[in-house]
Amino acid sequence: MAVFDSVLIANRGEIAVRVIRTLDRLGIRSIAVYSDADADAMHVRAASAAIRIGPADARRSYLDVEAVVRAARDAGAQAIHPGYGFLAESAALARACRSAGIAFIGPPPEAIETMGDKVRARAAVEKRGVATVPGVAGPALDDATLVAGAERVGFPVLVKPALGGGGKGMHRVDDPAGLPGALAQARRESTAAFGDDTLFLERFVTNPRHIEVQILADEHGNVIHLGERECSLQRRHQKVVEEAPSPLLTEEQRERIGQAACETARAVGYVGAGTVEFIVSGDHPDEPFFMEMNTRLQVEHPVTEAVVGIDLVEQQLRVAAGEQLDRAQEDVRITGHAIEARIYAEDPAAGFAPTGGEALLVEWPEGDGVRVDAGIASGDVVSTHYDPMLAKVIAHAATRGAALERLDAALADTRVLGVMTNVAFLRALVADPEVRAGRLDTGLIDRHGERLARIDVPDDVFAQAGRALIERGARGVRAWDPDGWRIGGAVGSSVRLRDGAAIATVTMLPASAAASSVAVRVARERGTSQSRLLADPVAVAFAPGGVWLSTADGTWFVEEARNARRGRAGQDPALASPMPGTVVAVHAADGGEVAAGDALVSIEAMKMEHVLRAPVAGVASIDVRVGDRVSRGQDVAAVRESEES
Structure with a gap:
């Protein structure tokens, strides 16, 4: 029997599709909302009904509480599921639902407010005896107070927004000289992402492991945990690969951190599914420090679902409908190991800059122990207006080693043509010896990211690309074609290709005796x-x-x-935008002197800020202003090298 007749999903992308999947299984009518940028998106096609909610700008669509509640009323929805991101941790939406008589599938607004303010959250959990990381926290601390506090805490420190999550606005600072700039950037990012620039500082824990605990709580006072997830593989404080359980903890440590998470939930009268995040030194796993609580479903929830055998979205629905939890702590069993990799629209070789465009061909893996939560299909357009995550590939097996092998095979079967993604980087990451051995920490990708992102183009790839382009020119082909072609009159034609710094000339040769093959020559310019x-x-x-x-x-x-x-002029080192986005800061004056490494322009896209820096010392030329929209590859600045350099 369905707990609700109809539910509106106040979100988009893969999480909206994932929620719809459970609603369909339970026989509940699903109602999607969409912006103008998402009119033909997968979540719109998957839902029972869909309502336009506003323009592409998220502030006027997905983040508009009044518009969301109005859509729910118009559609006759009994409940609203916020997914994650956008309004998932919005006390205003929870209150608006309460006023409208619509069930909010999440915790009470009071719990959201307390845990959404990391300063208040620290105080709340400390009263329950849960340890927190030493730091400097308080309401509306100015830069001078934070700088003085950092000296007391000791470097390195983490600058963190008091509101929000997902790693946005977080910066590690290793010495006092870098702190003022980090504070300014963090305030800009926090304001853009969360509408608030309040910051605080924490000591950076050495050899840090990011471990979080999934909890479930009902309105009848029952609270249980579903084990922990290891989320230490991060880039810019954004999780990339997650797994359950953690390879670090013993059973005793697992139970201890689980109970600390339950106490955290009780500290604020929590109801629903939530995640309590801890920072744990790999050298001292017996000492977990509370970081924050995410008062929503997490991106990485599928790994917990895999090892525990529970549909967390269904549990959220049942708790929101007033039901009691259907199991006690002793009923929770962890079976096997699960690992999840996030597929992002980004270019690892270009500093992980966000990408976008039309997904010309999309193929997701299938098979035993493989799950894909995806938000795009062939023909969909990946917009730069929103988060760059496209999908999650999850592998479950009896052991961690088997799960890693299954994940790698699944990633090998993942194909997205038309949009640059991080799939090759993920395969290199899960094959890394430290990852295979479970020797993880939050700095691993920072240390090895450049090596893992550097993938040389094989000669066979140049050969296939050259063949395709030459035959296309000979035949006038204009659409993608997965079929084999035959040589016509293009024998002897050549094409010059590049992938990053690698350049090669591919030439068609006289046809081979084998009717089903084509001969080409690949000549690398430096090889x-x-x-x-x-x-x-x-x-x-x-x-x-x-x-x-x-x-x-x-x-x-x-x-x-x-x-x-x-x-420009064939000489000055020009800086091109690595992604389509918006100029959010100009750090240098046009015609001003700059040193190598100085920040010139900051560009924001998909909720991330990218700083372009001077490649050499010299005189800067700035071609953009704050607020300008730029395309990928567009020149935004240049530096005329100083003669004395």
């Missing part, structure tokens, strides 16, 4: 020249300036080298 015989190509998708293709080694976008951008 060898080799001829090879190619079988029919794999999936191919053409885009302006190059070609996408999927091979056994991964997914690639190979450019025609003649389209490579040159610096």
Whole structure:
């Protein structure tokens, strides 16, 4: 029997699709909301009904409490599920639902307010005997107070927004000189993401592991935990790979941290599904420090669902309908190991800059122990207005080693053509010896990220890309085509290609005796020249300036080298925007002197800020103003090198 007749999902993307999946299973009518940018999105197509909520700007659509509640009323929804992000931790939405007589599938507004303010949250849990990280916290601390407090706490420190989460606005600072700049950037990011610039500081824990505990609580006073998740593999404080259980903790430590999480929930009268996050030194796993509580469903909830066998969205629905939890703590059993990898629209080789565009071809993996929570399909457009996460690939197996192998195989079967993603980076990450051994910490990706992101283009990829472009030119092909082609009159034609710094010329050779193969020569400009015989190509998708293709080694976008951008006047080192986005800060004056490494322009896209810095010392030329929209590859600044350099 359904707990509600109809539920509105106040979110988008893969989490909206995932919630709809449970609603469908329970026979509950699902109502989606969408902005103008999402009119044809997957979550709109998946829902029983969909309502336009506003323009692309999230502040005027997904973040508009009044519009969300009005949509729920108009659709006759009995409840609102906020997903995660946007209004998921909005006390205002919870109160508006209460006033409208609509069930909010989340905790009471008072709990959201306390835990949403990390300063108040620290005080609340300390009263329950839960340890917190030493730091400097208080209402509306100014920069001078934070700088003075940092000296007492000791460097390195973490600058953190009092509101919000997801790693946005967080910055590690290793010495006093870097603190003022970090505070200014954190305040900008916090204001943009959460509408508030209140900050606090915490001591940076050495050899840190990020471990969080999933809890469930009902309005009848029952609170249980569902074990922990290891979330230490992070980049810029944003989780990338998560797993359950943690390879660090013993059973005794697991129970201790689980009970601390339950006490945290009790401290604020929590109701629903929530996550309590701890920082744990890998050298002292017996001493977990409370960091924050996320008063919502987490992105990484599928790994807990896999090892515990519980649908957390269903539990949220039942608790919101007033039911008691259907199990006690002693009934919770953890079976096997699960690992999740987040698929982002980003370019690891370009500093993980967000990307976007049309997904020309999308194929997700299938098989035993493999789950995919996705928000896009072939033909969908990945907008730069919202978070860059496209999907999550989850693998579950009897052991951690088997789960890692299954995850790697699933990532190998993941294909997204038309939008640059981090899939190849994820495969390199899960193959890293430290990751395989479970020797994790929150700085691992920072230490090895450049190496893991640097993937050389195989000759076979250049060969396939060259063949596709030459045959396309010969046949006038204009659409993607996953089928094999045959050589026509293009024998002897050449094309010059590049992928990052690698450049090669591919030339068609006379047809081979094997009817199903094609011979090409790949000549690298700084390397060898080799001829090879190619079988029919794999999936191919053409885009302006190059070609996408999927091979056994991964997914690639190979450019025609003649389209490579040159610096202004062919000399000055020009800085191009690595992503489509909005200029949020200009740090240097046009015509002013700058040193190598000085910040010039900050660009924000998909809730992340990217700082472009001077590559050399010299005179800066600034081509943009705050508020300008820029495209990927657009020149925004240049530096004329000083003669004395």
